[in-house]
Amino acid sequence: MTKPLLITDCDEVLLHMIKHFRDWLAEEEGVHFDIENGEFYKSMRRIGSDTPLEQAEMWTLLNGFFDSQMHRQTPIEGAVDAIAAIREHADVVVLTNLMDFRREAREAQLIEHGMPLRVFTNQGPKGPALQAILDEYQPSRAVFIDDLSQHHGSVFEVSPHVRRLHLCGEPKIAPNIKCALQLGHAHARIDDWKTALPWLLDSLTREEEEFHEQD
Numbered sequence: 001m002t003k004p005l006l007i008t009d010c011d012e013v014l015l016h017m018i019k020h021f022r023d024w025l026a027e028e029e030g031v032h033f034d035i036e037n038g039e040f041y042k043s044m045r046r047i048g049s050d051t052p053l054e055q056a057e058m059w060t061l062l063n064g065f066f067d068s069q070m071h072r073q074t075p076i077e078g079a080v081d082a083i084a085a086i087r088e089h090a091d092v093v094v095l096t097n098l099m100d101f102r103r104e105a106r107e108a109q110l111i112e113h114g115m116p117l118r119v120f121t122n123q124g125p126k127g128p129a130l131q132a133i134l135d136e137y138q139p140s141r142a143v144f145i146d147d148l149s150q151h152h153g154s155v156f157e158v159s160p161h162v163r164r165l166h167l168c169g170e171p172k173i174a175p176n177i178k179c180a181l182q183l184g185h186a187h188a189r190i191d192d193w194k195t196a197l198p199w200l201l202d203s204l205t206r207e208e209e210e211f212h213e214q215d
Helices: 018-029 055-068 079-087 100-112 127-137 149-158 193-205 208-214
Strands: 005-008 031-033 044-046 091-096 118-121 142-146 163-166
Touching (some): 079 091
Parallel strands (some): 091 118
């Protein structure tokens, strides 16, 4: 019998990214990034200027971070232990929106932090990529974690039977992210791993019929 499967995002779920990106921008690129603003590129300005960066420049800087600064990233509190606990009961893979050539770097990065996980890279909505993973693994049941509501919406459209947890482990941005639970695209919104772990283990190991009885 196939095992349950957890498919999880990485940045702001397993590893902090945005706060390290902010620090690097200020230290090396002369850019102030107000991460609590809520709108990504509109929150970036050259230090001493009131003009937001152009979107193209933001993408150049973001790519530069992933090219050379992934070593800055640190685990979200509780993520490493939670993933280890989940792997005792289920397969765990990462579905991350990075360019494909960065897949090996992401796998190596996660191994360094004690999370030896298979990584799938993706660009754009995650629903189709998640379905391809399901087709390969054929899990007994599956759970998806992401910090962005649009990806929950995509998975809801493509694979509605997958249980979905909206989790953003970065408190500086969590309050400003649209909530997938409120939008009807996630089954739960939990922003810390200590609280999320029991929900995840329950979702991965409980029989599907029990969920239907409670819904």
